Amino acid sequence: MADDVNYFVPQLLGAQYTFITQIQNSLHSPYAGPLSLEPGGDHARSHTFGVYFGVPLTPRLSGYVDVEMFRGEGISHSTGLAGLTNGDVIRGGGGSLGRGAYVARAFLTYDIPLGDKTTTVKRKLDQLPGEQADDRLSFKLGLMAVNDDFDQSRYANSTRTQFMNWSLFNSPAWDFAADTRGYTVGGLVTYVTGPWTWRYGIYQMPTQANGPDLEGGIDRAKGQNAQVTWQHDPKSASVWLLAFCNKARMGIYDNALLRAEETGSVPDIRADDQDGRHKFGAAAGIDVPIADDGDTGLFGRVAWNDGRTESFAFTEADRSASIGGQLAGTQWQRPRDRVAIAFAVNGLSPEHRNYLAAGGSGFTLGDGRLNYGTEQIGEAYYEFSVTSFAFVTADIQLIHNPGYNTDRGPARVVGLRVHLEY
Template sequence: MRSRRAADYVVCLVLGGGCALYSTPAAAQPVPPAPHDEEAFDVMKELSRRGLHDIHDESWNLYGQYTFITSYKPPISAPYTNVNGSPNSLWPQAERGFTSTFTLFGGIRLWRGAEAYVVPELIAERAFSTLHGLGGSTENFELQKTGSEAPTLYRSRLFLQQTIGLGGGRIEKTSDPMQLAATVDSRRLVLTVGNFSALDIFDRNGVIGDLRQTFFNEAFMTHASWDFPASARGYTYGATAELYLGDWAVRIGRLAPPANPNDYPIDARLWKYYGDQIEIEHDHVLFKRPGAVRVLAYRNHENLGRFDDAIAAVDADPKKNAAACTSYNYGSGNFRAPDFCWVRRPQVKVGVGVNVEQSIGDGIGAFARAMYSDGRTEVDAFDSADRDFSAGVVAHGSLWQRPLDVTGVAFAATWISGAHARYMARGGIDAFTGDGRLDHAAPEELFEVFYSLNLLKALWLSGDYQFLAHPAYNADRGPEHVISGRFHAEF
């Protein structure tokens, strides 16, 4: 904790403030902001139009957003719920949920190639079933692990970024949230250090863009089975390096995990517990259309429990059950179930995935993601999933004379490993899933369609429908239908 706060103070001194936004553990998922559309309204362009700001070579910028999402699910079919004191089922009754987020993105240039960013955020929420009962398909990507209906203010990001030119042609970076406009070398090294999200650096997808304008479900935010290090807020501390060489890019990073799985405090001892990430990207042109392929691999060294070890522990000694846990646990009252609390120790978790985006027509893009994680240990910081696949199509309204509208349709599926399924069949739970029994395991499958209507160049109203089969990998429960609406504003 001391090292983390010390890092905060150093960056805050450089920024000249911004450190007062510590608060109780609550936060939205770490959605990276999308570039602003040239036709949309924002304050920086208005200042530039009035001659008060150089929007092509910025020394500072400030952007903001507000998003409200409301969701409804009708009752679901559920022959059983929360068996034997296991608390993580999706509730069978009808439910309504919401999120409300307000975010500011501030950036300042410090010296040549150096930039600093601070991002405060305000959130309030109500989740379905207290955010339990779904593995890799949470219906609203903004939902947090420890939020409340009372608005909570916190600082999501505070980091330094240094760009080192290495030659090649010159390219223009536009003015956007968390990006100062500048002209940089096409060959360059970008170093980032501080408090940020892994999603700010890795696994971006230009077709999907910012989920505040496109899909609602978290399955399309990133790989569901990528267990990237993060606190309960979705952010972490660490350092990354990005090397851009024309059509190629390589990104590496070491990030700090939570002190306990899916908890808020971060363990900043990066020499002891850490998540190492590497991503290789290649941009291409296929049939005269731009696209990109990214391969992401991770290796986490964290204090985790293994599924098979937890089962073996309760089999060898029935007193080592979920209800008897006295160390960090997920609150199960099941006296027969295994639990990770008895078997946590330093473990290695690995996974590899691919991320593809491709333009397939004017204003139309397709995307796909797939990842395979080893599935031997509990989830440390993200979704309860060991494998995932998603694919879809996004179309922009330029095709029907509404250039700022956007619509899309997509499918996603997540799986759990055999060891994970055995653990849940015995009544085991993790941070999000566990009905107390699992007689028939099945992939969690999702279909989603949305339309986002632009108003006045800075406002978007969106409607969304989701169909989700086999919630929490349980073929005996569900399906779930979710109908949602969204109001989104940018400035």
């Protein structure tokens, strides 16, 4: 950090407003359940607001506070899909959560330089400007979003400026710790040496699937993530591998099915919730810059979890893969414009699909029955730069087998996004 820094003086690091409107077509639907994608079509809008602050406390210690607000909802109240179409909404349309401003992040960072070489970093959300050691040991503690630090992609990581579908801004089968809004409390250790970046984080899990409250003691319930990333320099290709293990009050799909058979009832995974249950899995990804200083490039992700216990925090997927690319508008004299296309496939474990086929429901899925097939998603968008701080995006998504059900669909969703940022 620079010598002329005013310590204990808060800095405004950024602000943003994002408006998204989406229209879903009517779809083939011989039957529907409590959490099905609307068969007659739907139209929904969402608004998010955010202001982001940082304060340097010492040359190595910094604090950050982000305040956000969400209004509106997603199509079908953000249910009926694993790959929900609007990543800016809260699952289930927000439920009973308040619509006022809330603290999204509030955390401290502490950096220990491990060498003399530094790089100048610019102001951005959750990053103070200054000099950062290339080799370092860093600590982060507080209220945060796990996916700020793991499963990152240059081309598919922000629903406010890139792909909107949940299957494309993160790996759906990576069931990372989060409350309904997508945040949790925990700690992160990062070790950077040469081209290698090693991360380990431990976080609180919600008290129930997609729940707004977090468990208390970290020994009672926790989500653990470890990731290694290799990247020669900031403009070169990057490859990463992630492993995770969650411990929480979760249900087991086979137990819920067995109980339903014994009682002649519809299976309910929540009725089988018990402390100390585990879910584990892994994910991997690659970014390949091609041209335009890396603004044109390709990306890919794959992920898997054991699928034995219920989907708990992100979305209902046990296997996932995606591939896509981004093209900068340099070739047509619009260097800040972007056009991109990507494809994603989501799948379920045998236990999960049997549970849904028997009429069970999760927190985003529940057609009443299921003729299983992988959920297949294609998305394309054009982002038009109006000014350096205003962007308008036209988006289209095509979804085969919504909610993994070959009896329903396909679904088509067209969208318009307006994004303002400082």
